[in-house]
Amino acid sequence: MLSIGEFSKICKVSTKTLRYYDEIGLITPDEINTENGYRYYSIRQLKKMLIINRLKSYHFSLEEIKAVLDLEEDQSEEGLYSALIRKKKEIQERLNAFEYTLNQISNDIVNVKNGIPIMAHLDHLEVQLVETQPLNLLYIRQMMSIDDYAAGYGKYFNRLYEKIASEKLTLLGTPMTIxxxxxxxPAGNDTEFAIPIAECIKGTRDLPGCLCAKSVLKGPYTELTSVYAKLREWAENEGYQLVKSPYEVYVTDPYQAMVSEDHITEVYFPVKKQQA
Structure with missing residues (x-):
């Protein structure tokens, strides 16, 4: 048996952290002396602690690690495999985002050096005034926090597509978010995930046609705030006001576009002319 100090030294984890891991049920001492409260770990627990450390180095949260370790023994390898695949994908997405950010910073450095305003790209965004057609939407409406969005888009759109497939519904358009x-x-926003279909069934609603200011972004979703700013600026300058919730239509499937620069997103602001 190893004292908590010996176990801490071998695994390079503080005794305070080990006590916390015990509190949350991540790794519990094999033995606790009832008289003095001293904690002891077995040699076999070294491997478990090393797995915990390895998964932490892969940016697994403690909750994720506990979920993997809590799997039944016959499912542990399969569960670990799936968890590693998911985490690899998450990290790759972060790397892609960092790569885009580095490229953006490099472009901004060149532009600023050459006297070009850092937000000059706003001048190249076009705005159109369009009349949209009524749509019948299959939808899911949720309160979404900032941390929910990345996983939420795939989760809720997948649920809608599964319903369309299982009930053999007629698809009439690409996914949209209202x-x-x-x-x-940041704590929560009222967000509607929707897909246009032909059939009027339970779980659908009408989206009336209306006058909209429309702009199109070709590029990563992180640039959508620029489109929103451009649309509001255009509406202000042209004497229009926003009358309903804005929405985005995803022309390209993010899972089909090879790079984020190829994403095409339409942004609609329902508007009306302000009274003179």
Missing amino acids: YHSQEYN
Whole structure:
């Protein structure tokens, strides 16, 4: 048996952290002396602690690690395999985002050096005034926090597509997201995920046609805030006001586009002319 200090030294984990891991049920001492409260770990627990450390180095949260370790023994390898694949994908997406950010910074450095405003790309965004057609939407509406969005888009759109496939519904358009909150709140925003279909069934609603200011982004979703800013600026200059919730239509499937620069997203602002 190893004392908590010996176990801590071998695994390079503080005794404070080991006590916390015990509290949350991640790794519990094999033996605790009832008289003095001393904690002891077995040699076999070294391997478990090393797995925990390895998964932490892969940016697994403690909750994710506990979920993997809590799997039944006959499922542990399969569960670990799936968890590693998911985490690899997450890290690759972060790397892609960092690569895009590095390229963007490099371009901004060149532009600023040459006297070009850092937000000059806003001048190249076009805005059109269009009349949209009514749509019948199969939808899911949720309160989404900032941490929910990345996984949420795939989760809820997949659920809608599964319903379309299982009930043999007629697809009439690409996925769209409607943002109903009046202001941005990192803790939660009223968000509607929708796909246009032909059939009027339970779980569908009408989206009336209306006058919209429309702009199109070709590039990563991180640039959508620029499109929103451009649309609001255009509406202000042209004497229009926003009358309903803005929405995005995803022309390209993010899972089909090889790079984020190839994503095509339409942004619609329902508007009306302000009274003179």
